[in-house]
């Protein structure tokens with residue numbers, strides 16, 4: 509559960525740009541107070557307006573590994589502008605406990621293997637150690653053919 513209480517005095521608008529590190533996130537966003545923004549392919553942030561009665565599903569970094577780069581780990585942030593309490597509930601599906609690698613069916617001559625095997629636990633440690641929270645840590649898992 510995330511609770512934001514933006515005030516002009518505190519100046520803390522929300523959460524910095526990041527990707528979710530797990531496989532996917534199911535987000536019950538605040539139904540009245542906006543703030544969530546996702547980055548589009550051009551690198552611009554688009555506001556996601558509240559849409560009562562809906563859930564939002566976010567692809568995370570582990571799904572990018574599993575899909576050999578075909579599922580896009582979306583960069584997003586929270587920028588509250590209204591001085592109101594904003595609440596969201598995020599359920600994180602982190603991925604399997606063991607090692608995960610690109611699905612063999614998604615690796616072929618046209619789509620060569622992109623990532624080395626990793627576990628969510630190791631990947632999470634890598635993100636913390638490198639302080640790279642917007643998916644850039646995936647570059648350290650890139651597979652280089654021998």
Ligand SMILES: O=C(O)CCC(=O)C(=O)O
Pocket residue numbers: 510523528535537538543544584585586595596598
């Ligand atoms: O509060 C939101 O709308 C998003 C929260 C989020 O991105 C997260 O918990 O990872």
Ligand SMILES: [Fe+2]
Pocket residue numbers: 526527528584
């Ligand atoms: Fe997030």
